[in-house]
Amino acid sequence: MNHEEWLAQADLYALGALDGAELMAFEAHLAAGCAECEQSILKTREALTLLPHALELVAPPPSLRARVLAEVDAEAISPPPVIHLPRRGWWVMGVSVLTAAGLLIALSVELYQTRQELQQERGGLSGLRDELEQREAALRAEQQDVQRLQAVVASLQTSLAARDAELTKRAASIEAERHELQRLERVVATLHSERDETLRLLSAPQVRLVRLAGLAPSPRANAHLLWNPASRLGVLFTSGLPQIPRNRVYELWAIAGNEPVPAGLFEVDEAGHAFLKLPALPRTRRFDKFAVTDEPAGGVPKPTGQMHLLGSL
Amino acid sequence: MAADLSDNPIALLQQMASGDREAFRRFYDRYASLAFTFALRLLGSRSDAEDLVQEVFLQVWRQAQSYSSERGSPEAWLITMTRSRAIDKLRANRRRETSPLSPDEATYVERGPSVVPPTQTSEAKLTVQGVLVKLPEMQRIVLELAYFDGLTQSEIADHLGEPLGTVKTRMRAGLERLRGFLEAAPTDRSL
Secondary structure: OOOOHHHHHHHHHOOOOOOOHHHHHHHHHOOOOOHHHHHHHHHHHEEEEHHHHOEEEOOHHHHHHHHHHHHHHHHOOOOOOOOOOOOOOOHOOOHOOOHHHHHHHHHHHHHHHHHHHHHHHHHHHHHHEEEEHHHHHHHHHHHHHHHHHHHHHHHHHHEEEEEEEEHHHHHHHHHHHHHHHHHHHHHHHHHHHHHHHHHHHHHHOOOOOEHHHHHHOOOOOOOEEEEEOOEEEEEEEEOOOOOOOEEEEEEEEEEOOOEEEEEEOOOOOOOEEEEEEEEOOEEEEOOOOEEEEEOOOOOOOOOOOOOEEEEEE | HHHHHHOHHHHHHHHOOOOOOHHHHHHHHHHHHHHHHHHHHHOOOOHHHHHHHHHHHHHHHHHHHOOOOOOOOOHHHHHHHHHHHHOHHHHHHHOEEEEEOOOOHOOOOOOOOOOHHHHHHOOOOOEEEHHHHHHHHHHHHHHHHHOOOOHHHHHHHHOOOOOOHHHHHHHHHHHHHHHHHHOOOOHHHOO
16 A cells, blocks of 8 residues: 555544554554654544534533533542542652642542541441341340240140140040949949849749848848749848948858858848848758858858848748 | 733643643633534434533543644644544444434435434534535535544445445545635634
8 A cells, every 4th residue: 555545544534434454454554653644634633623613503501611610620629630640659650740739739639538438438337337236136136036936845845745644644544444444344244144143033933032030139130032942042132130340241051951051151231231142052952941140251161150040941 | 912822722721731720711611612512413412412521621621731732723632532432422322223323314314414313403403504515415425424423434335325435535535625625714713
């Protein structure tokens, strides 16, 4: 490219229209140091100022002037426009380039900036302290919540343990009651069985009634004996027999001729009543009399005590 | 005259470099309307234009010490900064869109510069006049698309359906004419 062509590019560059590879090439040409092209650019830029002059002038609002002047005034008070100070280590620039006034201004600016930074840091520190206090308060509140919850849990555990104990106790009680019920059922079954047997005994046609009268020790006592000679079974009902010491018991005797055979032991209630189902007696004997004596507890094979009742078939 | 000297933009920039806010106020009063008008034409929105002007003048204040008259007039410096920032915004916006040109822009391209886009009509009723209207229409169109709308030569060729070489030729011819106008009436502008 001859220099006329470079100058043609300088026009377009001054206009801002150059682009792409042409722009890069021309900037390289300028960087290499072409005073002629630089002068041409300056001249073209001067000519281009005619274009804004060709526009119909529009006055800016007075408020813009006030705004711009206020900003310049503010800048004139703070850092001077000529000297651009780095934020730190401004002294390395060399004090010799600063006038005394400049130095004073620079110091003021530095002091002002430092104060501003200090205030900001204080503000930040205060904010952090506030935040820390808030977090501590929140933590304390959470700890109290945790303690409350722990107390509730402990209370629930105690209550649960008490309920467990109560349930165990109730289960044991229920078990005991179940056993008692079973026992009572067995008793009832036995009673039913005895009742049936007694009814059977009483309803038999060969049953005989033996009346036993009170003797000298118990003159107001009496008894009835239902006796089945065929089955050798019988039942005794007494009345008016006196209470006897706890170490003694009434004993019934079935008498065949002059030989008494033990026929059962019994006690009486406060009215002297008693009911005795006779055990199975030997079939080899023929009993014709029945008597009641009081004997040592546990009974005896032959009568030893006083006779209270006596009756014959 | 002393008054003229005090309003000399180069002197104002030198005073600003020493922190003179009064110099800045005079500089602002001298160029704010031009910068605002230009920004409004570039961005098409009054609020965007205000923001842009604010940014540019603050840049002037902050970088006054870096200005060198050898690099052009203060006005060209200011205009270049304004355009550069505006084009950055326009291109960033365009990258977010699916089409390089919005429907309004496409309409504008078809109708030519004498018919301004509806948004700009409602914002500032801008019209192109003076030097620009003296340019042949196609030269004016390509210059406006490049300078005011921030399109590159390839984008302009695409949207006009013209060969790239033709677009370049028209742009260079238009620039040549502008330079000619500038040389013919340099005293009209404050260098």
